[in-house]
Amino acid sequence: MTHKKEKKMGAFLDKPKMEKHNAHGAGNSLHYGLSSMQGWRVEMEDAHTAVIGLPNGLDQWSFFAVYDGHAGSQVAKYCCEHLLEHITSNPDFKGADQEPAVENVKTGIRTGFLQIDEHMRAISEKKHGVDRSGSTAVGVMISPKHIYFINCGDSRGLLSRSGKVHFFTQDHKPSNPLEKERIQNAGGSVMIQRVNGSLAVSRALGDFDYKCVHGKGPTEQLVSPEPEVYEIERSELEDQFIILACDGIWDVMANEELCDFVRSRLEVTDDLEKVCNEIVDTCLYKGSRDNMSVVLICLPGAPKVSPEAVKREAELDKYLESRVEEIIKKQGDEGVPDLVHVMRTLATESIPNLPPGGELASKRSVVEAVYNRLNPYRSDDTDCAAADDAW
Template identity: 90%
Template sequence: MGAFLDKPKMEKHNAQGQGNGLRYGLSSMQGWRVEMEDAHTAVIGLPNGLDGWSFFAVYDGHAGSQVAKYCCEHLLDHITSNQDFKGPDGPPSVESVKSGIRTGFLQIDEHMRVISEKKHGADRSGSTAVGVMISPQHTYFINCGDSRGLLCRNRKVHFFTQDHKPSNPLEKERIQNAGGSVMIQRVNGSLAVSRALGDFDYKCVHGKGPTEQLVSPEPEVYEIERSEEDDQFIILACDGIWDVMGNEELCDFVRSRLEVTDDLEKVCNEIVDTCLYKGSRDNMSVILICFPNAPKVSPEAVKREAELDKYLESRVEEIIKKQGEGVPDLVHVMRTLATESIPNLPPGGELASKRSVIEAVYNRLNPYRNDDTSGLSRNCCNYGHSRL
């Protein structure tokens, strides 16, 4: 749901960093939405003596950005400062971490409710949250809603979080027990997620606890023992990414990009752009966290990439010249290329991931065109690739 712009806003927010043996990059883009409602957190080194720990999260807001913004600033503190997380002595145990994360989610949700009630007019926004807390021995995946995180281990998808959708049997049972219904795969025919922070209109059933409401703020937490030899990277992303790329597709795409560049911001920008060209209409945010054993730049992969770019440049020139009188628009060029068998396209990204290369050549050959050459419009933005 939500309103859309006539043209997508493609400006990006980027960040990157490293520490604790990790490197990370992130990218977010407003896209077609009239408002940017996503937020994110990236922290190397946690308080209370947990210098070797790290925390990353993506928040996908809806009906406003207030909850997502508040969570990105305060959720980590609610997790690490509660007594369940701290445990008795020394670093927290696996069970303490899992219990503390759950408590932190419930605490911040109640805290935001109190803040909202004190204001004139309650805040109606909500947010999903997907994150990872990485200790020296474990990776803890945290999920509340339909954003998603995955771990690539030994070149394959080893683990991914499960989306919380109203149509899931256990979620549907809770919704119905709270007096609600699931229509058109939405809570009461309106909200597309069954767990979220905020969304207090769906959390006011008397006699029911916070985890028994129509929408629950309770996260699922999964701990995975780290494998120094096999762990390669983690991807956290909102559904604006997952709407158009599957788990294996995105894993393969990221792996192929890491073989041609070690710039994690650039890889994240390519993910976001590719998903836009595949037809995503939502805000898009992605964090890529690389372990020491992540794919390294390969001279052979770099050479193949350069050859592919050169081939695409020549094909664009040929398509334009073949047209004769009048220059074909960029959509025609993309659709023509989409019918061809082009070797060495990035797996998972395919032709959409080379859209910027094709557009650059097209614009160079047509420098005086002043109409919209982006090929992005409400009716034609994905060249048949979207699964929306």
């Protein structure tokens, strides 16, 4: 599995940083929660935006995005603060008393991306090209009638409708035929599935070292800042939720797995921050080595908390607690087994009602809490995900 930011082994910490940044909000018949975590990376390079009610008369509209930075966090941070303003202040959006035409919205979003990229290039040139960072961007603009998915790079957004993955954005990878053609036309090459053997995304904001081919426009460079924009008509009854996440999440969970996991969590809690925290923890325990950010936006048709699901979850937690106690006691004179041994033992068993998509990894914190309670003098190297990549 390759990661676009993995240049050398020194880019990782000895232990993952598991502190999380959270936020939540509601409005325009939406509820959202988000979570981001540095994980094993030396630096946190992700950023995000969540805005309910947009300027220029679009108070019924909302905008959410995740930015996954590489080679530094500057571009991701700048975009999270200014991209929306570049989109909504251009003529396709201005003075819209009613819902602008779909094609105007799509053109306006594209124009906003190209404008902010040029603006950041000018800033970088003033600093004599000091900033070499770049960032992917995945977002949604939600109007009363439409959902506009916006993608530039390999972060991903998806829509769950009627209990299924209805739509997901396509990752922009250098090996994709159309992307590869553009790269080669600009005099570049695709080696080891990377642009010039180095960058693992073919579209991104920033990355100005890959945007200097004379005689080629901004969308014809080795790396293009042009987003793909897809509009979907909203279905009030069937649309459930939207997930936006960086590749630190998608590296270890497939679209259907993550959707199934989120649906199962929404049946046991309506705390969206908690659901997002469970997503990033589960992905860490599934082996993700990257920064992780996820935004979950619940639409009116989202699953509701179910008493039966809450009861099943409580029974599962109780069962896991008793099994951890049994595994520890079974060792007897041999001493307390480490946490990795406990998880590996549980992984060989058929445990009923584990969350779909998350499986045992999503219950790691429950197992760890019981283990720590029964073994207060444990060595620190059994903590968290630090001891295993794993079980």
